[in-house]
Amino acid sequence: MSTTLSTHAATRLLRFDAVQRTVHWVNAACFGVLIFTGIPLYFGTFFGVVFPRHEIQEIHLWVGIFLPAPLLVSFVGSWGRRMRRDLRRFNYWSRAELRWFAPGGRGAQRLDKFNPGQKLNALFVGAGIVIMWASGYVLQWFRFFPLSWRVGATATHDFFAFALFAVIVGHVVMALTHRDELVSMFKGSVKAEWAKHHARQWYDEEAVAPED
Amino acid sequence: MDDKAAPPIAKSPVGRRLFLGLVALGAGGIVFGESVQNFASTKLGSGLASLLPGGDHFRIYSVTGSYPRIPTKKYQLEIGGLVDKPMTLSFDDLRALPSIEMVKAFQCVTGWRVPNVSWKGVQLSHLLSMAGVQKGAIAVSFDSYDGTDTESLTLDEAHIPDVIVAYEMYGQTVSREHGGPVRLVVPQMYGYKSLKWLKSIHVADQQVPGFWEQNGYPVNGWLDGWTGPTDPNPNLT
Numbered sequence: 001m002s003t004t005l006s007t008h009a010a011t012r013l014l015r016f017d018a019v020q021r022t023v024h025w026v027n028a029a030c031f032g033v034l035i036f037t038g039i040p041l042y043f044g045t046f047f048g049v050v051f052p053r054h055e056i057q058e059i060h061l062w063v064g065i066f067l068p069a070p071l072l073v074s075f076v077g078s079w080g081r082r083m084r085r086d087l088r089r090f091n092y093w094s095r096a097e098l099r100w101f102a103p104g105g106r107g108a109q110r111l112d113k114f115n116p117g118q119k120l121n122a123l124f125v126g127a128g129i130v131i132m133w134a135s136g137y138v139l140q141w142f143r144f145f146p147l148s149w150r151v152g153a154t155a156t157h158d159f160f161a162f163a164l165f166a167v168i169v170g171h172v173v174m175a176l177t178h179r180d181e182l183v184s185m186f187k188g189s190v191k192a193e194w195a196k197h198h199a200r201q202w203y204d205e206e207a208v209a210p211e212d
Numbered sequence: 213m214d215d216k217a218a219p220p221i222a223k224s225p226v227g228r229r230l231f232l233g234l235v236a237l238g239a240g241g242i243v244f245g246e247s248v249q250n251f252a253s254t255k256l257g258s259g260l261a262s263l264l265p266g267g268d269h270f271r272i273y274s275v276t277g278s279y280p281r282i283p284t285k286k287y288q289l290e291i292g293g294l295v296d297k298p299m300t301l302s303f304d305d306l307r308a309l310p311s312i313e314m315v316k317a318f319q320c321v322t323g324w325r326v327p328n329v330s331w332k333g334v335q336l337s338h339l340l341s342m343a344g345v346q347k348g349a350i351a352v353s354f355d356s357y358d359g360t361d362t363e364s365l366t367l368d369e370a371h372i373p374d375v376i377v378a379y380e381m382y383g384q385t386v387s388r389e390h391g392g393p394v395r396l397v398v399p400q401m402y403g404y405k406s407l408k409w410l411k412s413i414h415v416a417d418q419q420v421p422g423f424w425e426q427n428g429y430p431v432n433g434w435l436d437g438w439t440g441p442t443d444p445n446p447n448l449t
Contacts, residue, residue, distance in 0.1 A: 090227045091225050091226070091227035091228050092223035092224065092225060092226070092227065093223055093224060093225075093226035093227065094222065094223045095222070098226065119227065120230075123227050123230050123231050123234070124234065126231060127230075127231045127234035127235050127238070128234075130235050130238065131234070131235060131237075131238030131239075131241075134238065134239070134242065135238065135241070135242055138242055138323075139322055139323060142321065142322050142323060147319075147323070147435070148243075148246040148247075149242055149243060149246075149323075150321075150322060150323025151245060151246040151249065151323045151324070151325055152241055152242045152243055152244060152245025152246050152248075152249075152323075153241075153242045153245070153323055154245075154322070154323040154324045155241060155245040155246070155248070155249050156238055156241030156242050156245050159241065160238065160241075
């Protein structure tokens, strides 16, 4: 794309293309709606406010059913090349990346396009979507499942709802405190200088053979 | 699909393992979560367990989207239909009648379950004998102050000793969100049979399916593994 090769004459590198940014923000909006409708469904009353339960339940249900669709669509087809490539990055970890989580383990690595924490976030949210969808399915179409599964699905849906909420709050806090990364999810590109310091391996790869 | 991008450093598919491991954990939670939850509530006591996410915890449902507010001073329970003495009882009238207390699990048809809920109230069978059920009656139906929800029991079911008209839950007047001040409690059946904000009891010669039954739930909402009034249910407390 706009990156000129080998020398990094370009001052900015494309981090997220339009497909990735769109799917990110659609996904984020869905999670937002699911959290805000899930809270009163779980707590009964919320700050003492009695709410139209039925409507909130319907919104939660339909947004939940829709949730995986944008992601799935973003991985297929010619438009999904960057999604697929980033998925490979989430999958493959070097030993150095695993050490990143250990005390004093940060520093020496030449980090990938995503640091190990970001990879972990993506994997957890991805698995979380599968788990919430499956347990939500059991809750909605409970008649087809034995009672013990319904009980288990309720517990699982609740447990991972809390876990996902915590992870998402963490994700938002990190985004708000890391301006370059946040801007790249709006504009698509990051400063080449940023990549040189925070994603050196990706920076070098881009110098040899830029994506797209 | 992107062989050219194969990483130069030795890498392993940690991401896939982690992802599949998490999904397996979730699947295990659905299939075995009940045992885990039971274990947690025996080890921690249900008070602590209820603080855990997904623990023993009431989800408040209402079919109308709002909760009726009925002050105990204004509360009235009508008993009518095929009875010798139709009557209207106030909250204090109910409290003055012989009561029973019981501790039962509350099991919702959708899966959540709260063990050890304590109730106090008047046996439905006592109210029915006060009013005098007439010949030809086979069923009892219930209306709610929410104006929409209805329920029904056969006359036999209505005479199960722990089917009660409850006015206390956990030692206090049943709260508004739990269907107070007075609700039906049918511990042998799924929660939807325990009608909230009980307004009237009507004895009839036919059983009219209630609100949830008209929406596809079984009319006799026996808990799984329980077959009828003569079979003591091991799951109940």
